[in-house]
Amino acid sequence: MEAMESPSRGGGTFISSHLLRLPTETRTKVFASAASCQAVLRILSPIARHYCLRACFSGEVDEDVVANWSASRKNQGNNHRRAVESLLDLGVWKKVLKDGGKQANNKATYKVNERFAEKLRLILQSGVRSVWSEPTEVARRMLPDAEELRRLSQRRWDSVLLFLAGGDGQNTGSGPLNLEEVLTRLGLLERTSSVGSKRKRDGDEEGGVGDGTDTESEGGAAGPRPALRTTPEGYQFLLRPAEEQVWRIVGEFLSVQCGLDGESGAAAVSFLLQLGFCEEGKVCKLSVLSGGGGDAIARVARALATLGLVYPFESPESPGEFWVLPTHLSKLLCGGPGTGGGQGPAPFSVLGEGEGIIVETNYRVYAYTKSPLRRAVLELFCLQEYVLPNLFVGRLARESCSAAFEAGISAELIVDYLNRNAHPQVHVVRSGAPVLPETVADGVRLWEVEARRLSMSECAMYDKFESRSLFLESLGHAKDHGKVLWVDEAEMKMVVQLDHHNSMKAFIKEAKMKL
């Protein structure tokens, strides 16, 4: 779980965390395009952006000068440091010691990446020509309208997650995006050795999903890939915010398909950067983007189309020319974790009009939704009571939540999911109060505590130490590795995780020789 949350800490957004993973040369290649530079500028924090603009004409700036920029205000120290760090991490700035560091009081200078500075000056002086343009009249008639586009793309994306949830959402086969591989690599799915073994949770759910719903039913046992199983991480993933889901899948796809370095990696990232910041309803010709990595871009575009992030179409005027129309989901690419979470409706909500979840204090859950995915996710922790074409009614119950805890979903995740996907009306009615009734949230948390009431762990116990110093030394060793489960210093007994037993044995032997 920690690993999933960490990208937010690095640079603030998922896209910047991906940029950080790129090798330096690739990053420099990303800076070759003015539009990408503009996008990079936009993902920076406001202070960092400001610093960047201040320094772009001079090309370099002394460390103490930069330090002065924030000296006047209190509490700016931290923000200042973080801004400079993020610039250094992204390779926008480089720290250079004056005179090669020979002088005693060597002062450092920050050098702005030359390419970046050059592009930035270009943008400031003459503006950047956007690759996005209004679709032509002919094309517009052919394209789906906003409502339709939203529906289409959402369905694509939902089917990806349904595939993960165990439904037969997406057929992988020979698409540009081997979903099965990507999900397996992310550790969300795993292959089980015995073919035909039924997935455990499918068994519990089949009765619930099959009947009453006329849309895609989850064909549990007869599913297309009986040898795959959703891991605990996979179930957790289903409940996470959409921007994180989108980014993890796209990010993994990028590193598998395009590699992180070279032209293709850079081209792919440039494409994503521009996609994340494009305006609604604008379209783009794919060949305009291909600065050396046309092949990669085409591949990325096709993969994104599979995920529902862009809508590809062939130009009606000149056949053979491919254009893409970004959907509402592509906005999530450059949205950071800060933009989606928290209280109030998310700005980039993937909920449709009038959709959302209402939880009553009596643990009953009403979810206005038509999506089979949402129903499948809710059934992970709710007992289903009725299903209407646009409404799911369920109940949070001890048994259903225990099943979720067993599958690896934590109470916090459930509470968070219900909060995040609350019906807009709930925000209005319960203004100020928590969106999810506190009794319900506490109830779910208590169930979790109860489910984890007992812990059993394989271990080894050590006692009858000859001397206190030997005991303390051994204890120190085990503590350094974080493997101590239980200790009684008075009795000189300790319990250590079993996987540390061999190392422990060797250490005690050695310590005894020394003493």
Place this chain on the structure above:
Amino acid sequence: MVQAMKGVLLKGDIPLKEFVLSLNESRIPSEKFVIADLDERTLLIQPQAKAFLEEKLQGFVEENQYQPPLRSSGHSAGNRK
């Protein structure tokens, strides 16, 4: 001579631990599984007994769970099982 013993560390609340001890007491000496009673919430048990205990403890927790009476009105909850 330092002595090492392999086993399974069981951590739980006091009632749960006492229940395990009583289970242990009720068995014949050769089948006892508690190796050491470490403190009021912790026990060291034989690895073989893990599966058996898990099952027993699950039953113990279920038994002591308050089930609110189901309402027999139109909101027929829980009959989906």
